[in-house]
Amino acid sequence: MMNFLWDLGQEGRIRGAEKQAARAENKTIDLASGAGSVQRRLDVMTLANQALFEILRDRLGISEEEVLYRMAEIDARDGKKDGKIAPRVVSCRRCGRKVSTARQHCMYCAEVVVEGHLYEKS
Numbered sequence: 001m002m003n004f005l006w007d008l009g010q011e012g013r014i015r016g017a018e019k020q021a022a023r024a025e026n027k028t029i030d031l032a033s034g035a036g037s038v039q040r041r042l043d044v045m046t047l048a049n050q051a052l053f054e055i056l057r058d059r060l061g062i063s064e065e066e067v068l069y070r071m072a073e074i075d076a077r078d079g080k081k082d083g084k085i086a087p088r089v090v091s092c093r094r095c096g097r098k099v100s101t102a103r104q105h106c107m108y109c110a111e112v113v114v115e116g117h118l119y120e121k122s
């Protein structure tokens, strides 16, 4: 009787572990799929950026050094040279309250937040 109960308990634990492993496998598949999608979008944006740079270089004579210099300047605007654009907190032009540059409008008075970068607006 003791062995039967012990076996029953073990089977339950094994089934629980199998279900947990299946959930982990599904989650891994979902994450891999999402990473693939992000990589494809990054590849397209990289290609588009290269095309835009070459058009600017060919039509306006803008050099790669000028682009790299501007990238470094923009990167440093948030106080950190980390290769990223981070939102900043600024004062609203109308109500003076603190708002994030990631916002398109002040959350208190709906004034347009003009500071910040084009691609960080939500």
Ligand SMILES: [Zn+2]
Pocket (backbone or CB within 6 Å): 092, 093, 094, 095, 096, 097, 106, 107, 108, 109, 110, 111
């Ligand atoms: Zn405001």
